[in-house]
Amino acid sequence: MLFPIFSSYTPKWRCKFNDASSLPTLGSDSATFSKNCTVFQHCTAPNTIEFDHIYFHSAALEFNWICGSMGYLVPLFAQIQFCGVLIGTLFYGSLSDCFGRKPVAMFALSFGISMIVLSGFAPSWQILLVARFFVGLCIGGVVVVVYTWTMELVLPEHRIPIRSIFNWHRLKRKQLCRELFRDKGLRRRVLVLWFMWFTSSMCSYAIDLNSSEISGNLFVNQILFSVIVITAKWFLIPFDALQFSRRNLHQYSQLMAIIFSWH
Template sequence: MAGYNLNRFHLLVLVTWQFSIFFAVQQIFPIFLNYVPKWRCEENSTSDFKWSDMKKISYNLKENLGLLNINNKKMYFNNSEKLFYTPTDFQLYSEEYEKNCQVFNSCPENFLIFKSGEFFSAALDFKWICDNDSSYIVSIISMIQFFGVLCGTVFYGFLADHFGRKPTSFFILSFGIFFLVASAFLEDWRYLLVFRFVIGLCNGGTMVVLFAYMNELLLSEQRMALRAFVNWGNARVATTIICYLFPSWRMASIACGIFALPAIFILIIFLPESPTWLYNKKKFTEYRDALKYISSLSGDGPEPEIDNIDKNTEVNIKKVWTNKDLRQRLLVLGFMWFTASISSYTNDLNSSSINDNFFLNQILIASFIAFSKVLLGIVDLYHPNFNRRNLHHHSQTAVCICFGIVAGMLLLKYNGTFLMVFNLIGTICIEWTWDACFLCAIESMPTPIRGSAVGMCSLIARLGALMSPIIAYLSSIYAPSAYIVLSCVGFLNLISSYKWLPDTKGVDLNEVMEALEMVEGKEKDDLIVVSQPKVSPLH
């Protein structure tokens, strides 16, 4: 990554962001919380995955964590299960593993065999399987965390714009990690719902506030490195490995929380408040101090000379709606985020598993995402003319083409290898559209409202995600329908962004509003004016 002009300070910023994503990836932890393998009823089995044995493992873990006492033991095991077959029970026997609730509810626990015991999830722990409330609980635990993410993106965005990036980031990470670790000690699933909501709240803040904070600490040419080399795919691989090494949702929650702690330590000890935020809040003494500190920590020579500081333009959230260019940018960005969200979530809900092995499946998905991000970083590094508009337009075009082909294959009832290949290519390209969404949002909005604006974009994205189950359901009525909808929405997004999305690659985050004012009222192309920063303290 030599081409990115990285020094010690930049590396600290990148490492902080990667550990922050390790926490933010809790957004997909319900995959592990709700995991239930297939089962069958088998007499005199020697399997290691009997339901009765797995319940004992769960009990022992709770006892080690101090959650149970001896009086709970009878209550925990003496449920109304049968211990022996009756003649009518032999119809329950099957050689196939499947999720058959009649078998689960009727088969004795010492004869009920799971296909695997790779991970002891909350669904197994609290027995969210085949009862009247199980489907509701499994759905609500994902929805409640998702609703937390939706609220957190807006709430913490406003806090960060008002109180500063560093204190808000510290609160988000420390509060979220505390609740993540504490959730492992809960005995009642109702409290778990509350804790996962709080975790989701902090996940939303991480993706908005910390991403803006880290971008403001980097040079303009390093922003792609923040998306390419430290990324969601890496964090998802790490989370999967942690869950493999600690195959219980309780121990995995503790391990994931501990694994994310370095982000807090680096933030407290090494990172200053964002100079960009200080500059726009007219805290010029603190601004100079932050620049000098960054220069000394980077170890790249003498302190920078700081020019006279001009007055910065006053901007508040109302300015978004009164300024034509800002309003236009926010609407275009909002539709971009909506399209990326509805495409990714619908595709996830509508895609088949790559492999029957639970952990291998998760590793493969995460690895493809991580590889695609690195590939994007290499392209950006060696092709300077590959700007933000190109990134979004090429990626969105590929998504439309791939999903259009997938829809055609489903229409022809083709289910071969090429279906998976085009679906996978579309999935990778959706990840690239997300990169364009984040980078364009950060670079298009003035510093005083950057957190709030990105939060609003993220809120719009969550609305798209809420619609994705409905679109995925359409495929059960007419198989190609989901991909037809995604292709059409993507095509509309492509037209919108082609006409109105500005290219912001290399923009000085301090002077976004000034650049807008320079071109306001004039005829202009889709490109914005990119000004040079008054000082480049991070070299």
């Protein structure tokens, strides 16, 4: 799902002057590495564009999604994939109810893998965008269907005892979605939780998808991001007890994030 980090990677550039008379025309910024589209568009022959630290040839470099009329394809690439994820989460859930979890899960996995291979060998950016849309569609199916299917692998004779451990209570009537908004206190909590989850997801994906803009080695930065997330999750295990206050953890964590991000 975070593949756009690498597909949209674009290193800084500068104009490599073969003709010194062009320097005053482009300005002094053209001699230093930056992401100045004016330099990129006006650096013409006999001068050439020189990139800084090309770790690999991303889709942005291969199909020239850098500046000008093609520059909009960089954000569009991620948008199309995440639109596929959104549609897949809605579409595959209904399919799995009609045709079963296993066949739909196997289809989502196999078709998704084939689309990943196609995106790797796409001869044009149009085919690449279509392939990544279907990859996102299959990711939505995997998130919804495969997780449910693995939970249903528990033998039927063990499902009721396992569920009764956590749900041993009187049977209540089925509640509707509007019940969440009738009570003032419950309505306030739901709205706060929705806003928190939306903000958390937006910040998380914004940081991940823009991590390629951070200075330094791209791969080292991604490893550091992963290590921090894994360490934080392992750190929470010994504190997840009855006396553990998740509200305090959340509030103090947000406070620390605000303090350290302030500059």
